[in-house]
Amino acid sequence: MKPEREFVAERVVARHCTQLLPPGPAQSELVSALTRTSERLTRELAGALATLLGGEEPNVECNRPERTVYSDYATMQVMGHRNLGAYTLYGAGPANNRILGMIAGEAVLRLVDRTFGGTGVAPAQLPRELPLSGELMVQKIEAMLAARLGAALGADGTGAIRPLRREGHIDHLAPFANDEPIVALEFSVNEPGRAPWSIEMAFPYDTLAAFFGNGDRPPAGIDHPPASPMAQPFAQVPLMVSAVLVDIRLPLAAISALEVGQILPVPVARAVPVRVGGQTIAHGTVGALDDRLAVQLTHAF
Structure with a gap:
């Protein structure tokens, strides 16, 4: 059926004026925010990597964010003889x-060797693919890196950043378009007497805008169990403990008239307070032990 007349809109369709919309953060502002986050992440990684390195915290350093395009970054990866590696695409x-996260295959094999009691040396001839033990090590690093980055970004809750896909070659992963501008970070891990290794990350600007479009957030608080007084280094901290045997009040006139040899009758309380730092932590009764005055605890707070 053909209408007798053309349909005409009752009013003009609304269009947003770009001049009235608030501008997004400039690329320089996003890079500055990433720099501050990388400083927090560097401190986070030092403690988190200790569990993979025998309990000792390594010295972790991060370079300044490097602006580049993905094609150049991928070319540098190939030129760096990193055909064996773990390239992970994370979703935030x-x-x-x-x-994008990356750790070289040689570094993974060195960590695996240390896990099984070795000295941390990779084989002279690297395999074409990571063995199962290497894949398991990469999974640990992925989970650690996602959690620490989420904490440094101030993300609420766990799972804010998740590993999505992993490949052994960067060309197989293809996380970004070739001409897409990105910002790259490299975290160098250094231990005394061992060859350094690194963890690399790359962020496109749309991801940075999602992170820092409203300003960078303070790092998320990490729940730690309360410190045990039996654990180091707190167990060896010396504290002054005092037992108040006598606590009497005298008028100023009586104190002014005190003389040598004078005897003051003092009542000894049945419940002697035991104090640390001015705070009462227990009560006890006065007694003797091996010809020495002693306090037997009857109640502890």
Whole structure:
């Protein structure tokens, strides 16, 4: 059926004026925010990596964020003889904003060797693919890196950043378009007497805008169990403990009239307070032990 007349909109369709919309953060502002986050992440990684390195915290350093495009970054990866590696695509937030993480295969095999009691030396001839033990080590690093980055970004709750996909070659992963601008970070891990290794990350600007579009957030608090007084280094801290045997009040006139040899009758309380730092922590009764005055605890707080 053909209408008798053309349909005409009752009013003009609304259009947003770009001049009235608030501008997003400039790329320089996003890079500055990433720099501050990388400083927090560097401190986070030092403690987190200790569990993989025998309990000793390594010295972790991060370079300044490097602006580049993905094609150049991928070329440098290949030129660096990193055909054996673990390239992981992470997703952040509900929109799965993209993050690229990389650790060289040689570094993974060195960590595996240490886990099984070795000295941390990779084989002279690297395999074409990581063995199962290497894949398991990469999974640990992925989970650690996602959790620490989420904490440094101030993300609420766990799972804010998740590993999505992993490949052994960067070309097989293809996380970004070749001409997409990215910002790259490299975290160098240094231990005395061992060859350094690194963890690399790359962020496109749309991911940084999702992170820092409203300003960078303070790091998320990490729940730690309360410190045990039996654990080091607290167990060896010396504290002054005092037992108040006598506590009497005298008028100023009586104190002014005190003389040598004078005897003051003092009542000894049945419950003697035991104090640390001015705080009463227990009560006890006065007695003797091996010809020495002693206090037997009857109640502890």
